[in-house]
Amino acid sequence: MVAAMVSCSAAIARLDVRISVSSVASAWARRAAWSGYTRALQLQSAEIDEIDVFSWGCGLQIPGRPLRSTTVDLFDRFDAWAAGLADRDPLAWRDALPTAIGEPPVAAEHPALIRALDRVRQHARIEGTALPWLGLPFALRDIGLTATPLPCLAGGAKAFRLKRKPDVGDWLATVRAVEAAARDGLERLHDLERFHRDAQRAIVAQFRPGALPRLLALAVHQPLLSPQAVAHHLGLSVAGASKLLERAVTAELLVEITQRRSWRLFLPHDLAVEFGYAASKRGRPAKEPPALPASRALVDTFDTFDREMAEIDKLLSGIVQVPLASD
Template sequence: MSEDAGDLTRWQADLRDRSIHHWRDDVAYSTATPDDWRNRPALLRALEMLGRHARADRSITSWLNLPRLLHSMEVTATPLPCLAIADKALRLTPRDSEAIVARFLRQIAGAAATGLQRLDAMEEHRLRAAAVAGNILRPGKLLPLLALLQLRPVTSPRVVAQQLELSISGAGKLLARAADVGLLVEISGRQAWRTYLVTDLAVAFGFARRPVGRPVEPPKVSEALDPSLSRFDAEMAELDAMLARLGVVSDVGDDTRDEQT
C-alpha cells in the first residue's frame, strides 16, 4: 500500500467525480473484445478488464480503479469504495481461471453485503442520535457532534475542537458524553490521547464486544422526533457546507493517523 496520505485523498476525490468516463478511456492495456462480448454478463466483462489491468500494472492501481470500472460498465449505479477488492491471482493466467473468478465473485458479494450493513448501521446511529438529542433539554454542541460523526466515525478531542470551535477540554467532555449514551466507544488503548469510534465500527473491528442477546430495536421515528431529525439533518448540511468553505474534504475517517491527540 502507498504510504502517501495524499493518494487516499486523490482516490476519494476521483470516486466523488460524477463525470462519465468510458471504461476504454486512458487505459494502458488491450481493450480488444471477442465477438460474443455483448452477450456476456456485465460483471464478468468488468472482471476480464480488471484482470488485464492487473497484469499490465502490478501496483494497486487496478484494485483501486475497480469501483470506477464497475460504474463505467453500468454494473453499479455509482462508484462504491467498498468494492475496491484485490486478488493477486488475477495477475496470472492460470488454467483454473473459473475457480479464481468464482472466488472473486464471492468476495464482491461479501463486500457489497458488508457495505449494506454499514449503511444500515449509519441509519440506525442517526436515529439513535436523534432520539438522544430529543431527550436532552439543552444538547448544546451535541447535535453538531452527532452530525460530524456521520462524516468522521473515527475522531478525537483535537479534531472535534477544531471542527466545532471548542476547547480541547470541552471537546473531550462532549465525546465522553456521547460515549456514555452508547453512541461512541473509546478505542485509545495504551495511547496517550483519546480516540473514539462509532459503536458499530468498534464492534466490527474488534474494539468492543458485540452485545449479547437480542439486538436492540432502533427507535421508531415518531412525530415527536420529527423536529429533532430536521434539526439534525440541518446541522449536517450546515457542517458539510462549512467544511467545503474551509476546503476540508468530508471523508470518512481518512486522516486519523495524525489526528489522534
C-alpha cells in the first residue's frame, strides 16, 4: 500500500508539472474532462464508453454506437463541473460541499493522497450522484498534490459508497486506478503535443496551406470531426471541408473512421488507435523527425498557427454541444 501511494503521488506530480508548461494544456484539459466524466458515469453504473462521451462533447453521433438516451440526461452535471474546473477561486467547489464533510484530527497522520480520497468517500456516503467522483480533482488540488484540478483524475470506488468502512483492498484498488488515470493523462498529453508538432511540419511542407492550419487547430481542440462540423466552424462549404480533411488524411494527421460517402468522421491517429478504429503500428516506434531549423519565416508561421489555436479555443469555450450531425 505504501509503495502504491508513493507511485501514485509521483505519477500525479509528473502530470501536474508537465501540464503547467505545455502549450496545448487547454486542449488537453477539454479532452481530459471528457475522460474524467466517463469514469464518473461508469462509477454510477452507466453503460457508456469514453468514445461516446467524446462524441457527445464534439456534437457528433458515431455510426454503430448506441444512441444517447432521450429519457435520462447523463450529461446534466457536466456544465457545472466544467465551470468549476475553469473557476480561479480555489474555494468555490469546496464551499458547495455538504458541511458534514471534514477532516477529523486523526487525518493528519495519513498521507495527503488518502486524505483526498477520504473526502470523496465522505461525499459519496452522503450523496448518490456523480458529484463525489467529479470532486476528486478538486480534493487533490486542495490537499496540495496538484496546482490546478486535473479533470482526468476524477474517480473513486463504488466501495466508498457501499461500505461503511472500505477495506485495504478497496483503498489499494482506488490508488492504483488514480495512478493509471494519471499515467494515461500524461501519455495523452505527449500524443497531443506530438500532433501539434506534426501539424507544424505539415503546414510548413505545404506549398499553399490555405485553410489547413485552421483545420489542424480545430483538430487539436475538437478531435472528432466531420465535413459538416468543419464547414460550420471554419465557414467553408461541405465540399471544401471534405477536401481539406482529405489533405489532413494524406498528411497522416487524421484517420477516417467511417467508410461511407456521407456523414464521414475523422479522428487523430492516436485516438483512432486507442478507440479501436485503427491498428497500431507494429515494431519499434518511429523516430520523430528532427526539429525544424529556426528562421523568421517559420517563427511567423508557428505564431500564426498558435493564434488560430487560441481563437478556436475561445470559440469552443462557449459551446458545450452543437448538433452538427444527424443522430
